[in-house]
Amino acid sequence: MRVTHKTINNNLLHNLNSSLKRLNRYNEQLASGRRISLPSDNPVEAENIMRLKTSLSQNDQYLKNVEDGISWLDATDSALDQLTGILHRVRELAIAGSNESLEESAREALATEIKELFDSVIQVANTTHGGKYLFAGQKTAGASQPFTNAWGSEPPFVRQDGITGEIVIEIGAGSQVAINVVDEDTDGLFTKALETIAKTYDDIMNGNIDSLSNETLKYYDETMDLILTARSETGAKQNRLEVTKERLKDLDFNFNRLLSSVQAVDVAETIMHLKAEENIYQLALAVGARIIRPTLVDFLG
Template identity: 30%
Template sequence: MRVTQSMLSNNMLRNLSSSYNKMGILQEQLNTGKKVNRPSDDPVVVMKSLGYGMTVDKVAQYQKNLGEVNNWLDSSDDALDGVGQVLHRAKELATNAANTGAMTPEDRDKIKIEMKQLREQLQDLANTKVGDKYIFSGTATDKPLYGENGYPELSTDNTPPTINQTAYEKQVEIEVFDGVNLRVNTEAGAMFKQIDEVFKGIQDSVDNNTDDFDFSGAISSIEKNLDKVLTARADIGARSNRAELMDNRLQMQEGAAKKQRSENEDIDYEVVITELITSESIHRAALSVGARIIQPSLVDFLR
């Protein structure tokens, strides 16, 4: 086959264009730090990067959810700590009020005033909020546990959960991992209601100066509710520990996903720079050889 001058020229121009294109790709990789900058560069790498990116975003959302979990648990623990302090003081007042014969009218007035304040403090704790959500109201987070009509109808602690539960008695869960939900609310509505009734009984007894009120029973009820508060706080502590373990797990998964994404799409700068220098040298050599291949034209002779 006869090789013509036009064939040599066309081949040279095609090879030069390919060399320019390769150097352009390498230069773009150095500018962006990525192996691919558009899906057409390598669809497989792009799809893998999208998958790793979705994993990183999902982990970030779960970490935000864990922050919400910790807010609920910390606020619940602080509120129950306040309930414990109220109960301890109420027990002291109930013990003093039981000595009806030794109390003066002034003593009764002081106990009545303080019991009223303790009861109001308990009601405030029952309406503790995280952001705009009431944390002791079950799934009825937009409604206070203690409202204008007092506490809602709640089942006793000995009644097993049924499908007829009110929203105040249902659990609030937040997803912290694929298929893993953590309960964030503390079922304390019945306890708040029972304590409020005990306080009301002591307050009414002191107010009416009656001697037939069962103070020993009230003190016993306060002690039982103190135990319930401790049990609830222990449960909160256990859930906080689990939330911390989930946070560690999410951090590990986030690190693994970011590492895989980096290995999949990030360039090795040393390798790309070496390839660019090599391509540039080859391109210069091709230009030099091409200048020798192309025949001189009439213009060259005129110069």
């Protein structure tokens, strides 16, 4: 086959252009810190990077859900702790009110405090966290509070309808957990607590000594059982989410490490390749200038 000056010129230009592309790629890698800028650079590695980024994004969302869930449960436990303290005080007042020798003024003082404790329970029942009601089921937002004080009416409170839904968060692939305490329609802990306090108030005001010593304390015990169950379940979920949080943080670290190993450029190695390619390019340029000086000068011009 006859080799013409045009063939030599074209081959030289092709080789010089290929070398320039490699030089540009090495410079881009050093500037960005990444081995792959475009999928076409390495389709297989690019697919692995996309898969790792997707997994990392999902893991970050799970981690955010878990942290939000822990925060919600912490606020819930704090509210239930307040409720526990209020009920303990109600029991003390019920026992004090069961004293037959108690004067009327003393009974009225006990009743006044119990009324204030009733108000406090309403406040706890309407506790918000991040602008959302803790004990309103899925009705966490809006102007309507879960419980409204209706002292003097029967019953002495209004419980909003439809506040029994669970708030469920996703903490992993196919793994979910409900983070809220649901106040059931007739057997909810706040419903029971408010009924217990209202009964204690009536018994003290009416001097129902037997009821204060027996039935009212039974109401109290039933209410405390509900609260203790709720706190136990809340604590178990807190522990589960704390363990899950640590696992997700480990996964996050591993995903980032894998992504870095696949994506990050080896600076020393890339500089070595860059220097070698620069030498190759300069040598090819010099050789080409001697072989086809006029054509090369035209090309450079």
